[in-house]
Amino acid sequence: MSAPMLRLDGLVKRFGGLVAVSGLSLTVEEGTIHALIGPNGAGKSTVFNCISRLYRPSEGRIFLAGEDITELPAHAMAGRGVARSFQNLELFNELTVLENVMLGAHAAHDTSWLARLSPFSRPARERAEALIEQTGLADLRHARANSLDFGRQKMLEVARALAGSPRLLLLDEPAAGLRAREIARLDRMLTDLAAKGLTILLVEHVMQLVMAVSNHITVLSFGQKIAEGTPAEIRANPKVIEAYLGTREHAHG
Numbered sequence: 001m002s003a004p005m006l007r008l009d010g011l012v013k014r015f016g017g018l019v020a021v022s023g024l025s026l027t028v029e030e031g032t033i034h035a036l037i038g039p040n041g042a043g044k045s046t047v048f049n050c051i052s053r054l055y056r057p058s059e060g061r062i063f064l065a066g067e068d069i070t071e072l073p074a075h076a077m078a079g080r081g082v083a084r085s086f087q088n089l090e091l092f093n094e095l096t097v098l099e100n101v102m103l104g105a106h107a108a109h110d111t112s113w114l115a116r117l118s119p120f121s122r123p124a125r126e127r128a129e130a131l132i133e134q135t136g137l138a139d140l141r142h143a144r145a146n147s148l149d150f151g152r153q154k155m156l157e158v159a160r161a162l163a164g165s166p167r168l169l170l171l172d173e174p175a176a177g178l179r180a181r182e183i184a185r186l187d188r189m190l191t192d193l194a195a196k197g198l199t200i201l202l203v204e205h206v207m208q209l210v211m212a213v214s215n216h217i218t219v220l221s222f223g224q225k226i227a228e229g230t231p232a233e234i235r236a237n238p239k240v241i242e243a244y245l246g247t248r249e250h251a252h253g
């Protein structure tokens, strides 16, 4: 049996006295969509930052397709086939939609030196055009990124992350601020990508999307895993309901 695409083993991240992630273990199988959910401050972004090597875990190991990547530098991750989108957009505002996606392809692990010297090569451009089409941005390919509305900028961020042909895609709240029609498009796209073999780890508060696309869900609360299972199991889990209601009551004072 081949190794899972991603495995976290006892991941701990402390910030001074605060334990943001507390001994998290989870497994993400290849070609599946795995959601990481939980109330605000539960530690989801911290887990992402540990996987993409922006944070150094305090304890625990991270394995990518069987390889221990815990000590690898962040810049090695694209070469390992890991891409991510950010909660706050990280686009090149002055560049066009097409240019933003093509720059994403630049970090591709399978890009030859020749292709790197010529980023606007035909295969790179064809791939970028296909992604732009898939994300519904075809009519806007020559528009500057900062002229797009928020929903389209989010889709562009996803297209750019995909341009490097990753095998593991980390998506941090891709549906935040999207309209229903855009969420439906994202739903179709993620399902389609997973069917083609891409593995997706999704942090998301929009439950409609999480429940529709996920094969598996892990729930965090105060840095700890409180539940995991299929969408149906998670929906019916009293601990999950309590964790969400607890924060809402807390928030309302």
Ligand SMILES: Nc1ncnc2c1ncn2[C@@H]1O[C@H](COP(=O)(O)OP(=O)(O)OP(=O)(O)O)[C@@H](O)[C@H]1O
Binding pocket: 015, 018, 020, 038, 039, 040, 041, 042, 043, 044, 045, 046, 047
């Ligand atoms: N760089 C940091 N320094 C200190 N504390 C941090 C840092 N990053 C996160 N934290 C703390 O760690 C905890 C987990 O935060 P994190 O952003 O991972 O939660 P989250 O589940 O992603 O929340 P949200 O859904 O609001 O994005 C919080 O208490 C947060 O304040």
